Amino acid sequence: MSDTLFERIINREVPADIVHETDTTIAFRDINPRATTHVLVVPKTRYRNVAELAAADPGLLADVVNTAARVAELEGVADAGYRLTFNTGEDAGQTVFHVHGHLLGGSPLGPEARPPK
Numbered sequence: 001m002s003d004t005l006f007e008r009i010i011n012r013e014v015p016a017d018i019v020h021e022t023d024t025t026i027a028f029r030d031i032n033p034r035a036t037t038h039v040l041v042v043p044k045t046r047y048r049n050v051a052e053l054a055a056a057d058p059g060l061l062a063d064v065v066n067t068a069a070r071v072a073e074l075e076g077v078a079d080a081g082y083r084l085t086f087n088t089g090e091d092a093g094q095t096v097f098h099v100h101g102h103l104l105g106g107s108p109l110g111p112e113a114r115p116p117k
Ligand code: 5GP
Pocket: 005, 016, 017, 028, 029, 030, 031, 032, 033, 040, 087, 093, 094, 095, 096, 097
């Protein structure tokens, strides 16, 4: 399996604005932010999506969520609220197939998806 962009960021082969790191996770700013705060939270071990991560290593999924909560505190958005989303597959817009949570916040967020009319 070839490296994804996020493995290259984890290995410091591609630069990123890293805001927090633990033994098992890394968090860095999205290069194309879609909210005032937009941080990607990534487990250092690769799974394609959040369902595969949950099935294989639920403790690591908990690490990702706990890292997101810590980043929300560091970014000053924990009290006002934030969104943590995991795009899964092409229809959801997933482009990097190394699971990552999008932590979005810093201003009120509208609904991302609406049911078809
Ligand atoms: P996805 O679309 O897979 O859910 O999310 C991938 C995210 O990675 C996108 O929001 C995109 O803006 C971000 N991204 C793509 N290339 C880079 C990069 O080189 N550096 C950083 N920090 N983010 C990137």
